[in-house]
Amino acid sequence: MTTGVWLIGARGSVAVTSMVGATALRAGLAEPLGCVTELPELAGPALPGLAELVFGGHDISDITLEKKVEDLVAAGVLPARLAAAVADQLDGLQRELRPVPTASTQAEVARLVAQDIDDFRRRRGLSQVVVVNVSSTEPIFESGAAHSSLAALEEALAQGSPLPPSSLYAYAAFNAGCAFVDFTPSTGARLPALRELAEREGLPYAGHDGKTGETLVKSVLAPMFAMRHLRVRTWSGTNLLGGGDGANLADPAANAAKATSKQRVLAETLGYQPQGTSHIEYVDDIGDFKTAWDLITFSGFLGTQMRMEFSWHGCDSALAAPLILDLARITAAAHAAGRGGALTELAFFFKDPIGEVPHALAEQWATLAAFVRGLHAPA
Amino acid sequence: MTTGVWLIGARGSVAVTSMVGATALRAGLAEPLGCVTELPELAGPALPGLAELVFGGHDISDITLEKKVEDLVAAGVLPARLAAAVADQLDGLQRELRPVPTASTQAEVARLVAQDIDDFRRRRGLSQVVVVNVSSTEPIFESGAAHSSLAALEEALAQGSPLPPSSLYAYAAFNAGCAFVDFTPSTGARLPALRELAEREGLPYAGHDGKTGETLVKSVLAPMFAMRHLRVRTWSGTNLLGGGDGANLADPAANAAKATSKQRVLAETLGYQPQGTSHIEYVDDIGDFKTAWDLITFSGFLGTQMRMEFSWHGCDSALAAPLILDLARITAAAHAAGRGGALTELAFFFKDPIGEVPHALAEQWATLAAFVRGLHAPA
Amino acid sequence: MTTGVWLIGARGSVAVTSMVGATALRAGLAEPLGCVTELPELAGPALPGLAELVFGGHDISDITLEKKVEDLVAAGVLPARLAAAVADQLDGLQRELRPVPTASTQAEVARLVAQDIDDFRRRRGLSQVVVVNVSSTEPIFESGAAHSSLAALEEALAQGSPLPPSSLYAYAAFNAGCAFVDFTPSTGARLPALRELAEREGLPYAGHDGKTGETLVKSVLAPMFAMRHLRVRTWSGTNLLGGGDGANLADPAANAAKATSKQRVLAETLGYQPQGTSHIEYVDDIGDFKTAWDLITFSGFLGTQMRMEFSWHGCDSALAAPLILDLARITAAAHAAGRGGALTELAFFFKDPIGEVPHALAEQWATLAAFVRGLHAPA
C-alpha cells in the first residue's frame, strides 16, 4: 500500500524535517519518537507503513534540499549524523518537488496543481495521495457568496481569483481525488463549497493548525483546572519564535489568525474565556526553537488566589514533522476505508479542529484511538 | 441524610479550612470553588448536601479554633471577611472536638477513639460518619507478621503497640462502623489485617495522600508526553513549603514517605522512570503557600532535545479542604450504597491511590464520574 | 524644615500609597522598607525627615481617599491594619487635594496651578515644595519650535495649547518656585524652554519614569553580562499588569512611550541593542501586582549558547511609593542647597534618566550616594 504525501510548502522546515526524518526512520537510524501512530494504542495493519510513504510537493521557494538540510542542522533541528546518512537520498526526494504553477486564472492554476499530483501518483504507482498544507500562515480570510456552494465557486473561479492559496490547493487536491490535511491556521478546506466537493467525491480532509507546543500544554492544563473546579481568571501567553514561521507570523494579519486559533482551547474546555491573550513575537535569533511562557492565575476554595507559570522550549519543526507522517498515514487509511468529508476524529492533532469536538487532549486521544481501531478492524 | 465527618487532626490547617469553608458555603458566603462534587458531572441526589455535613474530630493539639482561624487569616488562607462572618459558629464546632485518648494499650486507645466517634454519631443523630485522616505525615512504616491478618493483629494489640497512629485510627473507625479516608501518605488502612476488617464489616475506605499541587500537574503533563510519544528524560521537582506540614516534612523520614508518593505518577503514566527526584524543603516564611518548580527535559523526533519548566504557587490548605468535603460526601454515599472495601474509583483525589488504577488524571476523572453516576442511579 | 510634596495625580494608587505610607511611618506603624533614604549610606541631616513631609496635590478624578484606600486594601497594596490605623487622618490629607483647574488657555491653567501650590505652601508654612508627577503616562509627544526657548514657549502659551499636561505642570511648578520630579515617562520638563526656565530660576528637576520592576532587574543583570564578556543575543520581556496604569498603557501610544523607556538600559549598559522587545499587556485581573517575564539568550566562550529567564511579581505602587518619598526628600535638599537644573545624579531612580549617565544600577548608586553625602556635608 504505497502512499503518496504531497506537501504544499515542500521546501520549508516542517516538510523537509518530515521527509528527512521518514528517510532516517526507514533506514533504522532513529527511533520513531514523536510519531503517535507508532504507539501500541494506534499501530496496526490499516495504516500504511512509515517505509511505504513517498514524498513530493510544491513550493514557491527554490532553495535546494541540500541547503535546507544544512540550515536545519545548523539550527539544531536535524542531527548532523542523520543529515550525513541521508545525504545521498536528497536528490531522489528533490526530483519529486515542483514549483507552484502560475496561470492567468485560479481555475487554470488548480488544474495544473492537480495534474502535478496526478503525474506523481502515476509515476510512482501510488494507491493514493494525501495532500498536506505546511506552507506559511495566511492572513484571516473572509468568505462570501462565492464560497457558499460548489456551483457558485466554480462560476467565480472561471472569472477571477476567489480563493486564498490554501483553499485553492484543497480544491485542486479534491479534483485530483486526494485527501487533504491543513496543518496551518489558513482557510484550507473550510468553505462550504469545498466541503460540498469533498463530500461529493468521498474524500476525507482534516485540520486546522497543528498543535505542537503551548496549545498542546493548554489542552491538558485547562481541563485539569476544570476537573478540579478551579476558576481560571487570567491565562496570558507569550510566544517567542524565529525561523520562517516566526517571520511570517510577525505580520499582524497572520498573527491574528494564529492567536485566535491558540485561544480557542480555553473557552472550549473551561466553558468561559479567561482574561489574557496569546502574544506572538518574532525573534530571529531564537530560530526554530520556540520559547513560550504562560501565566495562569486562578481562584480556589473560598476565593483563594493562586497562580501557575510554565515555559516551554520546543523545536517546532521537530514537534510538527512526526505529526505530518501520522496524519498522512491515518488520512490515507480513512480514504482507503471509504471515509469522506471532515475527519473530526483527528482533533487530537489540531489547535483549531473542525467541528464541535472536545478540546481536552485526553478526550481527543480516546476519540482518535477509537477511530484508528475502527480502521484496523472494520465492523 | 445528615452525615458526620470525623477529622483526625481536627485543629490543623486543612481540617479547620474545611470546617470553616463548609460553614461559609452553607451560609451562601462563597461559591463552592474547588469542590468537584459541585460540578454538574458529579452532583446528584446520592451525595449528602454540603449543608448536611456535621464535623467533629480528634487532635493532639489544643489550639483553639479562634486562634487557628486567626492564623489562617494572617496566612492568607481564609479571607478576613469570611472568618468574621462565621466567628460565632466556632464555639459550636469546637464543642465536637476531642483530645486524642491515651491508655496503656493500643487496644484500649482504639476502643476510646471508637467510643468518641460513636458518641458523636448518637449525639448528633447522624446516619453515618466518615473518618478522615488529615493529621501529620508519619515516617515510612514497615509492616510485619502482626499485620498480615486480623487475628494476628488483634493478638498483637492485646499485648503491645503494633500500629502506627494512622492505622490505629483506621482500626478504630472500622470498629465504630465508619468509612475511613486517608488524605496523608501514612499507612492508614493499607495493611492486610485492616483490609480484612473493612471487608468483613462492609465498610469502604479510600486513600492515599491528597493530590493538591505539583502531582496534580504531573498527572496531566506526564500523559501528554506519553500520548505524543515524547520521551521524558529528566523530571526533577523542588517543593518549597512552610506551615505545619512543611515543618513535619523537613523530617527526613516523613519526607521520604512523601517523595515516594509524589514520584509514582511518572512511572505509572510514562511506563518508565525518568531521571530526577522530587525534593521537599521547609521554608518557614512561605507558610501554607507552596511553591513547586519542576524541570522536564524530553526527546522528540530524531532525538531533538527539548524542555519545559513550570512553577506552581498554590495554597495547600485551600486546595485540600474542598477535597475533604468531596471525599466525605462520596465515601458516605458509597457506604450508604453498601459498598465495602477499597474505593479504587477515587484515585482522582490521590497521589498514591490504592490498587492497580490509572494515574492519568483524565482517566481517573472518567472512572470517578462513572462511579458517582452509579451511586446516583443504582442499577 | 517642613517640606511640601505636591502630587500630580494625587488620588492615584502611587500617590495615595505614598501619603498613607508616610502617615503610617510617622506613627511608627511600619518599618521604612523600600525607602532608600533610610539606608545608612544616604541618611543624614540635609534631608527633611519623613515626619516633616506635608502632602497636597491635583487630580482630575474626584474619588475620595476613603474609597481609594479601600480599593488599595482590597488589592493587597495596603495592609488592612495600617489603613484602619490611619483612617482618621484621611480627611486631613484630603483637604489639601484640588481638582485640576480649567481655563481657556494653558497660560491661565498654569497660573491657577501655580496659585494652588503657592496657597498650599503659605497655608502650611512650608520652606519649600517639590512637585511630583505620578499621573497617567501620556502618548509620545513631538516637540517643535514653540518648545525651543522660553520666549517662544511663552508666546505660544499666550495663544494656544502647546504643551502636553506633564510639561504644563512642570512649567507651573517652576513658575511657583518649586522643584519638579517626573516619575512617569511623559515629557515633563524635558523641553529646552523648560530647562531654560528651571536654570534661570535655580530650580532642580529630576526624571524620568520610576524604575520599579523589570527595568530595575535589567539594570543589574545587563551589567553582569557585560562585566563577564557574555554576548546577549535576545532580551525579550512581557509585562502583564492591571490597575489604572495598566489600562492606560493598553493604549498603544502610551505603551510605545513606556516600552521605549524600558529598552534604553540594555543598549546603554551592553553597548549594543540585543534582539527582542518589551511587551506590555493589560490584564485587569492582575491589578497592581505586575508580573514580568524576561527571556535572555546569550553566547559565551567559543560561542556556546545559554539562556536565563526570570519572572518578577511585584506590587507597582508599593515599589513606587517609597521612591516618591525619597525623591521628594533629596530634591528638596538639593533645592535648599541651591542646586538648579537637571539632577542627573538621581539616575538610580529612573528607567530613562536625564543626561549622559550610567545605566548600571551599582554605578548609579555610587553616584547617588556621593551626591547625597555632598548635600549632608557641603564642601
Next chain:
Amino acid sequence: MTTGVWLIGARGSVAVTSMVGATALRAGLAEPLGCVTELPELAGPALPGLAELVFGGHDISDITLEKKVEDLVAAGVLPARLAAAVADQLDGLQRELRPVPTASTQAEVARLVAQDIDDFRRRRGLSQVVVVNVSSTEPIFESGAAHSSLAALEEALAQGSPLPPSSLYAYAAFNAGCAFVDFTPSTGARLPALRELAEREGLPYAGHDGKTGETLVKSVLAPMFAMRHLRVRTWSGTNLLGGGDGANLADPAANAAKATSKQRVLAETLGYQPQGTSHIEYVDDIGDFKTAWDLITFSGFLGTQMRMEFSWHGCDSALAAPLILDLARITAAAHAAGRGGALTELAFFFKDPIGEVPHALAEQWATLAAFVRGLHAPA
C-alpha cells in the same frame, strides 16, 4: 613573556575546554567571549597574551584528550567545527600532561609534583608558571595544629599525610616557585602554614570556587535588593547538574562544601541571612548544562510581599574555561610585579573569595579593574 598554566585536573571538562579554547582563540577561530581580560577595562601590556599561554598539568585520569574532546563535542560544550580545527594540536597538548605522582609520604609526592612543574618550566622556557586547581571538589576539611605554621606542617609531612590533595598541590606549587589559583571550593592554600609559605616566598595565590552561574546572578541581585532597601525573606535555590562535577557533588560531603560556598554571598551583601538553602542535585542526563532555579521572596513598603524567580541554563565548562585563562593571566602578571600572598582583589571571580572583601559584583569589578590597571601602569 611566555607563561605556563599547570592544571590540576588537566583532563577534566574545564581544563580541556580552556586548553582547546585557548588554541582556537590563538588561531583566530572564535571571539574571546567570556574572557574578561579581553574587555577594554582590563586589557593591557602587563598581562601575558592569550597566545603566550602554554599548558600542562596533572590528572589521575588517563582519558585521552581526543576522547575527552569528543565527549565535550557530544555534550554541546565544544563546537564540532572548532574541535576539528584543533585536532592536530591535541597531541602536543597531551605531551605536557602527567599522571599524579605517588609515593609513600606526602612530602615525597609534593617533591615529585614540584619537579614535574619545574621540568615543564625549563623544557618550555617559561618565565613563570601558574598552578590552577580545577580538579573535583573535596569534602569539607577540618584543619588542626599541624596546619597552624609552616614548621608544624613540615614536621607532620615528614611523618604522614596531613594535607588534603588540593593543599598538597598548593604546597608543591609554592615550593616550585609558582603562583596558585584554586577554582574549586576545596581547602587549597587556605591554611595558615601555606599562607606563611606563600608570603615567605613572595608568591601570589587566589581562590576559591569559580563564580560561574547561580552565584554570579546572586552577586548582582542581592545588592539590588539591598540598594533598594527591600528585605529578602527567602532565597532558595535548586541546582540540577550532571557531568563529572555533578556526580562528585552528589556526594553529600562535597555537596556541603559547595552549598556553603554558594550561600555566603547573601549574608555578605544583604547583611543578614535569609531563609532557604542552595540545593544541588545530580541529574546525569543534564550533563554539563546546569539548570538552576531560585525563588526569592521579599518585603517592600508597608510590608508588601513580593517575589522573583529565575532560572539559569548555563554550560559550566564554557563559563569556567575563559575565567581560567583570565586568572592565569592576571595572577602571572601579579607574580611578575612582585605581588605575594592572597590576591583579595580577584574576588570578582569567586564564590567564596579570600579575605574581607565586597561580595557585590559591581564592587568586585571596580576593585579588579583598579588592580589590573595598577599592574599595567605601576606607580
